[in-house]
Amino acid sequence: MEILFLGTAGARYVVAKQFRASGGLLFFVNGEITLIDPGPGTLVYLSKNRINPERIKNIIVTHKHLDHSADLNIICDALTEGGFKRRGKLFITEEALKEGILLPYLRDNLEEIHLLKEHENYCSGALQFKTTCKLVHNAENYGVQFLLPSGKRLGLISDTAYFEELKREFEGCDYLIMNLVRFEAKEGVLHLSVEDAKRLLSYLKPEITIITHFGMTMLRSKPSLVAKTMSEELGLKVISAFDNMRVSLM
């Protein structure tokens, strides 16, 4: 499989100023495209990468926040050719749907809409995944474990504060994508910090970890430097994502 990071911005300020792009992730599994967390600008970043939105088969929205969902409507419109083609499977939280993240007139144009729930298995063509427990965030939000065609597991830790159960929820993941917003933890901010990440990784020991979704404190600390230091301290391979980065995983 291949992953394309359409954007690596996290937190309000980095997104608002577009210090990093905010288009989420694209997974290519056996030629099928899954778009994850289409933040602001996703349609533009797709075009810049010469990817036709009509090719998107699945969309996953981990939670309602705008940096994960702002372009959902235009992507749904584009992939269904303005409603002329019924296409696309959407996986979304009940809260996001109830709050109107997806405009009602677009709903029937999609092939299927599935609600994300705790500890549930989902399958769409080559895409297979299961959700974790509810994450600790100020929105209904789930982590995801993808089962790759090779049998390996790829975990996606979406926005969350650290909590002990996280370790068990992502146990057995060979690869990990982690939304690492904060360099240092801040009281009341429900995001992972570098210390949280290290605590998790020293337990999980994934083959490869990719950190992304950076807030200002991470950008100031230079994500590539943070990843290098984490790699050395933990004896693990930690990579920092950049916009338009492509990674192949077996």
Ligand SMILES: [Zn+2]
């Ligand atoms: Zn969030």
